[in-house]
Amino acid sequence: MKSKRRLISVWIATLFCLGSAQAKQVKLEVSVSHPILLAGVKQTAYVKVGLTGQALTTTKDRAPVNVAMVLDRSGSMGGEKIRRARDAAIMAIDRLGRNDIVSVVAYNSGVQVLVPATKVSDKHSIFAAIRGLTAGGSTALFAGVSKGAAEVGKFLQRNQVNRVVLLSDGLANVGPSSPSALGELGASLIKEGISVTTIGLGLGYNEDLMLKLAMASDGNHAFVEGPEQLARIFNYEFGDLLSVVANDVAIEIVCSAGVRPVRVLGREATIIGQRITTRLNQIYGRQEKYLLLEVEMAAAAAGRTRAMASVAVDYIDMIHQGKKHLSQETSVTYSSSAQLVRANTNAQVMVAAVEQIGNLANRQAVALRDQGKIKEARKLLLGNEAYLIKNANRYKSKRLKDHSKANRVDFDNLDSENWGRQRKHMNKRMRTIRGQQAW
Amino acid sequence: MKPRLAIVLLLLVTLPLGLMAWLGLRLVQTEKTEIDKSFHRLHLERLRDIEARLGEVISARERELMAQTASQDLAASSIRKRVSDSPHLRQIFVLDAQGDWQHPPLVGPISRDEKEFLTRAEQVFQDRSRFFQDSGEGAEAQDHGWYSWFWASGLNLVFWQRHSSGSIIGYELNRFRLIADLIATLPDDQASAAGPGGTRLALLGARGEALYKWGSYQAAEHEAPVALLDLGAPLQPWRLSAFAPPPTGGSDLVAGTWLLLVMALVAAGLLFIGLAVYFYRESSRDLREAGQRVSFVNHVSHELKTPLTNIRMYAELLQERLEDQGDKSQSYLDVVVSESQKLSRLIDNVLTFSRHRRGVLKIRRTLVGVDDIIDRVVQTFLPILSHKQISVARQAGSPKPAAIDADALEQILGNLLSNVEKYAPGGKVELRSQQSAGLITITVRDEGPGVAAGARERIFQPFVRLGAELTEGVAGTGIGLAIARELARLHGGDLICQPAASGATFVLTLATETGS
Numbered sequence: 001m002k003s004k005r006r007l008i009s010v011w012i013a014t015l016f017c018l019g020s021a022q023a024k025q026v027k028l029e030v031s032v033s034h035p036i037l038l039a040g041v042k043q044t045a046y047v048k049v050g051l052t053g054q055a056l057t058t059t060k061d062r063a064p065v066n067v068a069m070v071l072d073r074s075g076s077m078g079g080e081k082i083r084r085a086r087d088a089a090i091m092a093i094d095r096l097g098r099n100d101i102v103s104v105v106a107y108n109s110g111v112q113v114l115v116p117a118t119k120v121s122d123k124h125s126i127f128a129a130i131r132g133l134t135a136g137g138s139t140a141l142f143a144g145v146s147k148g149a150a151e152v153g154k155f156l157q158r159n160q161v162n163r164v165v166l167l168s169d170g171l172a173n174v175g176p177s178s179p180s181a182l183g184e185l186g187a188s189l190i191k192e193g194i195s196v197t198t199i200g201l202g203l204g205y206n207e208d209l210m211l212k213l214a215m216a217s218d219g220n221h222a223f224v225e226g227p228e229q230l231a232r233i234f235n236y237e238f239g240d241l242l243s244v245v246a247n248d249v250a251i252e253i254v255c256s257a258g259v260r261p262v263r264v265l266g267r268e269a270t271i272i273g274q275r276i277t278t279r280l281n282q283i284y285g286r287q288e289k290y291l292l293l294e295v296e297m298a299a300a301a302a303g304r305t306r307a308m309a310s311v312a313v314d315y316i317d318m319i320h321q322g323k324k325h326l327s328q329e330t331s332v333t334y335s336s337s338a339q340l341v342r343a344n345t346n347a348q349v350m351v352a353a354v355e356q357i358g359n360l361a362n363r364q365a366v367a368l369r370d371q372g373k374i375k376e377a378r379k380l381l382l383g384n385e386a387y388l389i390k391n392a393n394r395y396k397s398k399r400l401k402d403h404s405k406a407n408r409v410d411f412d413n414l415d416s417e418n419w420g421r422q423r424k425h426m427n428k429r430m431r432t433i434r435g436q437q438a439w
Numbered sequence: 440m441k442p443r444l445a446i447v448l449l450l451l452v453t454l455p456l457g458l459m460a461w462l463g464l465r466l467v468q469t470e471k472t473e474i475d476k477s478f479h480r481l482h483l484e485r486l487r488d489i490e491a492r493l494g495e496v497i498s499a500r501e502r503e504l505m506a507q508t509a510s511q512d513l514a515a516s517s518i519r520k521r522v523s524d525s526p527h528l529r530q531i532f533v534l535d536a537q538g539d540w541q542h543p544p545l546v547g548p549i550s551r552d553e554k555e556f557l558t559r560a561e562q563v564f565q566d567r568s569r570f571f572q573d574s575g576e577g578a579e580a581q582d583h584g585w586y587s588w589f590w591a592s593g594l595n596l597v598f599w600q601r602h603s604s605g606s607i608i609g610y611e612l613n614r615f616r617l618i619a620d621l622i623a624t625l626p627d628d629q630a631s632a633a634g635p636g637g638t639r640l641a642l643l644g645a646r647g648e649a650l651y652k653w654g655s656y657q658a659a660e661h662e663a664p665v666a667l668l669d670l671g672a673p674l675q676p677w678r679l680s681a682f683a684p685p686p687t688g689g690s691d692l693v694a695g696t697w698l699l700l701v702m703a704l705v706a707a708g709l710l711f712i713g714l715a716v717y718f719y720r721e722s723s724r725d726l727r728e729a730g731q732r733v734s735f736v737n738h739v740s741h742e743l744k745t746p747l748t749n750i751r752m753y754a755e756l757l758q759e760r761l762e763d764q765g766d767k768s769q770s771y772l773d774v775v776v777s778e779s780q781k782l783s784r785l786i787d788n789v790l791t792f793s794r795h796r797r798g799v800l801k802i803r804r805t806l807v808g809v810d811d812i813i814d815r816v817v818q819t820f821l822p823i824l825s826h827k828q829i830s831v832a833r834q835a836g837s838p839k840p841a842a843i844d845a846d847a848l849e850q851i852l853g854n855l856l857s858n859v860e861k862y863a864p865g866g867k868v869e870l871r872s873q874q875s876a877g878l879i880t881i882t883v884r885d886e887g888p889g890v891a892a893g894a895r896e897r898i899f900q901p902f903v904r905l906g907a908e909l910t911e912g913v914a915g916t917g918i919g920l921a922i923a924r925e926l927a928r929l930h931g932g933d934l935i936c937q938p939a940a941s942g943a944t945f946v947l948t949l950a951t952e953t954g955s
Contacts, residue, residue: 109652110627110628110651110652110653110654111622111627111628111651111653112627112628112629113627113629113630114629140651140652142615142618142619142622142650142651143622143650143651143652145619146618146619146620146622146623146651147622147623147627149619149623150619150620150622150623153623174649174651174652175618175622175649175650175651176615176618176650181615182615184529184613184614184615184616185613185615185616185619187613188526188527188613188615188616188619189526189616191523191524191525191526192526270519270523270550270551270552271550271551272519272548272549272550272553273547273548277523279523
């Protein structure tokens with residue numbers, strides 16, 4: 001009875017997937033690193049749950065945006081930085097339409113709500129408020145985010161893109177300023193469907209704090225070295241904002257018996273027993289977001305098929321405005337032929353797994369370097385490079401090859417002179433890989 | 440101007456002026472404290488308003504949680520869903536009606552966040568009996584409340600409530616979301632700029648660090664807040680503070696008081712200086728007039744002296760001649776001579792005193808026989824002494840010539856004998872002289888009423904004359920003894936009044952060589 005129902009659901013899911021390709025739906029793809037496993041041994045496998053947003057055909061289809069621009073106007077933002085930031089913010093807001101909501105918050109020692117949340121109908125007065133922005137004072141980053149989130153919260157709806165875009169170039173020195181504090185705030189905001197995108201400008205900001213906030217709230221993160229790049233980054237961010245196809249995406253994976261979940265790569269997730277849950281705030285058009293589940297497969301006899309996991313995804317369809325449910329199940333078969341196992345290995349899943357594992361090594365290298373253990377960090381990066389190259393060759397992956405090269409650059413820049421910049425680059429890359437950020 | 444007069448005048452000006460300034464300062468200070476107090480009260484009121492706003496956030500959260508508790512299913516999955524859906528919550532714990540820990544489960548699979556919570560909430564676990572305590576005798580057990588504890592980076596807050604099943608549900612709030620919500624409730628710089636101008640308010644965390652600041656006033660680094668308010672439960676380790684520039688209206692008021700005070704002080708100062716100048720001019724006129732009087736007496740005395748000397752000289756010549764002829768009219772002449780001698784001494788005294796006052800009194804030493812001088816003086820006084828029934832006993836012990844001022848010695852002795860004649864009638868006066876190396880001692884003892892012990896020094900001060908009894912009916916200038924002592928001291932000696940059983944004993948010492 002149970003297996004019959006499962007069969008039907010797989011059938012339906014397949015139909016759905018096929019249909020969705022035409023109906024322009026989010027595509028769920030559950031794949032296993034090793035669909036055929038070696039019989040008789042306990043082994044590790046990866047399950048990749050991928051969600052790809054459909055391309056938007058017309059801009060008028062897109063979901064309304066409710067965005068708060070939270071801009072640093074502390075003393076360090078003086079000169080070209082504040083000028084470029086003003087221009088970038090104006091340019092970005094100019095892309096919004098009449099149904100979108102925008103608010104502009106500036107912060108230094110205190111906070112100024114320059115434009116309280118409003119429909120983008122009178123762009124001129126919004127731009128005028130932004131143009132009046134000058135730099136001076138300290139950095140009350142937490143309060144800025146709080147006020148920005150509160151502005152977004154005024155018109156909070158699940159079927160719109162709720163976003164805080166935070167720009168900072170310095171260390172937060174008024175109010176809570178630890179990465180964990182901002183992380184806790186981010187974890188709260190994502191529950192309401194508010195993501196915080198953090199844009200670090202120059203070399204003076206605290207990337208740990210900015211990263212943690214972005215990660216905890218499923219927002220983007222960018223490291224902008226020079227103010228002239230601000231416009232481009234704001235453009236990317238608003239490009240994402242204007243292409244959201246799904247919101248409030250809840251993923252649930254239930255592992256079958258004999259499948260022990262070990263860890264989730266590439267995303268924060270809650271593992272309780274056999275059940276793994278996580279939440280994505282949004283899926284952008286034509287971008288794939290995924291999570292990778294590492295599992296330990298119990299040994300089984302050759303020829304046996306084992307149900308592996310069932311995946312259920314619930315989200316809000318932003319184009320057709322309604323709740324959607326996707327589900328898929330996956331299973332593996334056991335074989336005694338190692339050649340068969342190798343031939344059937346899913347290179348795409350393995351590349352993703354290697355990418356994420358390599359990313360973890362990078363994170364560890366940063367931690368070692370932070371403790372001043374340059375030698376150990378170098379050793380780790382060297383090992384990681386070898387690991388990436390080996391797998392790049394095995395799976396013929398240019399992506400892994402690129403990562404190995406980036407690892408070499410990291411390796412070369414661990415000395416104190418370049419470390420500040422390199423750390424920001426590393427963190428940005430780690431975030432991009434981990435959150436599958438497109439830019 | 441004499442220094443003493445200057446000091447007196449200075450005091451006359453500065454004392455009352457100082458007193459006025461002190462009182463004025465006190466007045467200004469009191470006024471300032473009053474202004475500060477009301478300023479402080481005003482800001483405290485503002486902080487209380489803000490506290491009320493923050494309290495609303497807390498009670499809104501309370502109401503929301505309480506409403507949800509009613510419909511809360513206590514199954515682990517429902518609680519977990521609640522945690523993952525509620526932006527205000529970090530974790531939830533459940534104690535069953537027996538006080539046993541139910542969620543997050545201590546056995547069985549739990550998430551990493553739940554595991555962390557169990558570590559973090561160790562104290563809650565230890566302390567769990569408190570959720571079942573009666574709040575007081577007879578009172579119903581409390582069914583909800585706040586519980587806070589410190590862990591790692593700060594304050595953790597739990598709102599707990601009794602579920603209809605008797606279990607306790609504890610909601611651990613997301614601290615930083617709470618702070619963010621409190622900040623969102625508080626005004627921003629622009630909203631506060633529209634309010635009463637120029638203040639800086641701040642929400643302070645448990646370590647006194649600013650969680651949020653708003654308002655346009657830029658406080659100096661170590662400036663003290665004008666008001667501080669401890670927040671009530673459940674935010675009790677947090678505080679609100681207000682910074683503001685000193686009250687502008689108040690400072691005008693204080694400045695006004697200052698101006699008034701300074702003006703009053705200047706006016707009073709001018710008045711006192713005027714008074715001092717007036718007194719000074721008055722007193723210097725008195726002094727000048729007194730000086731003129733002295734100078735007049737001086738002149739007159741000089742003018743008197745020359746004719747008197749002539750009278751004396753011719754009277755004495757005549758006396759000698761008449762003595763030889765045994766004429767009867769000699770006794771009249773004696774009176775003339777004696778009176779003119781007396782007058783002469785008086786004038787000498789006046790002149791000597793005047794010289795002394797002007798600082799030009801000097802002695803001229805010549806070699807003379809002291810006993811001779813004593814004899815001569817006694818001789819001069821004999822007629823008048825015998826007239827007052829005073830007998831004279833002489834004991835001459837200074838035969839050798841000594842270098843002294845003969846006129847001065849005559850003047851001293853004359854003054855002493857003149858006193859004897861005035862105050863000790865009907866007795867004996869004894870004059871004894873002694874001469875040792877460089878020192879001549881002359882003792883004059885009478886048998887009069889003597890000098891009281893307390894007056895023995897005072898009699899040497901000029902113009903001092905003793906009590907009415909003694910001096911009644913006796914004329915005198917009151918400068919004789921003062922001059923006598925001064926002349927003795929110019930000789931390097933002294934004139935003292937010795938204590939004696941009866942009568943007065945004056946001892947005169949004269950050094951015969953200067954400086955020895």
